[in-house]
Amino acid sequence: MNIWRIIFKSLRQHALSTCVTAFSIALAGGLLMSVWVVKQQSQATFTGVNAGFDAVLGARGSKLQLVLNAIFHLEASPGNLAWSDYLDIKKNPSVELAVPLAVGDNYHGYRLVGTLPELFDKAEYSPGKKFELQPGGAMFDPTRREGVVGDFVARKMNLKVGDTFHPFHGLIFNEKNQHAETYVVTGILKPSNTPADRVIWIPLEGIQKMSGHDPRAATDVSAVLVKLKAGSAIAGFQMDMMYNKQGNRLTFAWPIGSVMAELFDKIGWFDRVLALVSYLVAIVATASILAGIYNSMNERRREIAILRALGARRFTIFSAILLEAAMISAIGMAVGFVVYGVIVTVVAGVMRAQTGVVIEPWKFNAVMLWAPAVLIALGALAGIVPALKAYRTDVAENLTPHS
């Protein structure tokens, strides 16, 4: 029998109140950690994903739309640019690699992106990593109706090497808009945990010359992914000036990370609202610890008096109540990690399905240390008021009546 046993007994005696209060702490802690981790990881991932390129060249319009369309395969293309524009930037001495993309079709909602095989041969989607095919697959022949399927699409649509499919016109699936062409799956990409997993890659000409597409735009492309030569940062400024300031026909989105950072700046208020909600839940949960223990003090007076009569010091009683409050928070935070796991796993699933961006719920984040520490400290703080009441309990008065 020690102070921890006494605390455990008290928690068990007030099991309902303990559970309700701990659960509110669990919600607060789980929500707080979820908001923090989702915000930090999604921001880091979105601003870090660039498919291995420095910039995107596209039709005149929003840089953000251009990046979302060409890198994340979201949003509609802001328009087309001429093949000559692609050739011009490809010839620029500061450009190491330029890969054209064409969009405009889908397969059951998954985007078909037309490109050249060099996207897979030359580009590294992250340092040292190139897109790879799963065993038994082969890259599409740019002159044939063939496609390489991203890992996520292959799993969702149950596509295998040798399967055939008909593309649908537009970026949104409508079964009435099926194209006549039949494509053959020649390979499945290994998972890259990038937006490329959610795409079916076909030859550039496949999109350009798909039946029903405007023949006048048969050589146009939707965007060009641009990788600058190492040490050519100044070239980025020059191209920014040339395309965005001096020209009025094209948009040069550079650097890609900054464009995405602007997006997060714009939607930063949403994170702040979520964080504020979790702070409020934390405050309410802490207040509920205070109210829960404080309200039980009347029924505990006799118990406290007995403990004191047995020799427990005032400070021991004070500490026991304080630790009890902290324990409720600690139990709450233990459950909070379960709440966090559920929330972040669901969010990560939705985010992966919608954007291809992967969030790792159990990757270490400092919030996993400081959030429990803060909530346990707040719980202990909430215990001060009832602990003081316990500290002041008059032993003789609560033990037996005066005779």
Add this chain to the structure above:
Amino acid sequence: MKPSLLQITDLKKSFTGPDGIRQLIVDVPEFSLPGQTQVAFAGESGSGKTTFLNLIAGILKPDDGKVLLDGADMAALAESKRDRLRAEKIGYIFQTFNLLQGYTCLENVLLGMTFGAGVDKDFAEQLLKRVGMGDRLHHRPRQLSTGQQQRVAVARALANKPKLVLADEPTGNLDHKNARDSLKLIRETCRENEAALLLVSHDREVLAQFESVQQLDRINRAAQTEAIV
């Protein structure tokens, strides 16, 4: 003549009543209790017997006077030291038993040890067996009869091998048979554990079993005043 275990001198304690008037409840000029002796105080309701025992136990701090317990002046000690001294040297049996309802019989006894000599599970079980509760170690108070609860309270009072056991109307809530058995048990276990016993009661049957019975209003002058009023 055994040396005094408890020596009380000029002990005074007063309380402010609901009418705002300060009222003297205990005024004991002198009292001593040798070690390993058993004394009963006869005290009617209002004679200040619980207050007197609480002063001896250090639960209450006197307005004035000395309470020397085994050489230490309980009245002069800081509260935390009084708590420590009480845990180590005094066992207290209450009329209402004051067992903790959320704890088993064994845990109630172990709790008595927590703040005193230290937890000794074997001794706790031995005590409970001695008071006839060996087969109820893991029962909770509400699962016991009042007589059984009193037995657990006796075991708890002896848990720290105290030098003095205070018993405040220990049989007040028991029927005649249980009262007789319980009193016999308290006296026997105190003797076996070499603890002095100071018992207060207004029950003549209880008092009749003691060789030494003192009237509380004889030593407590405040009770005499009360009686005159």
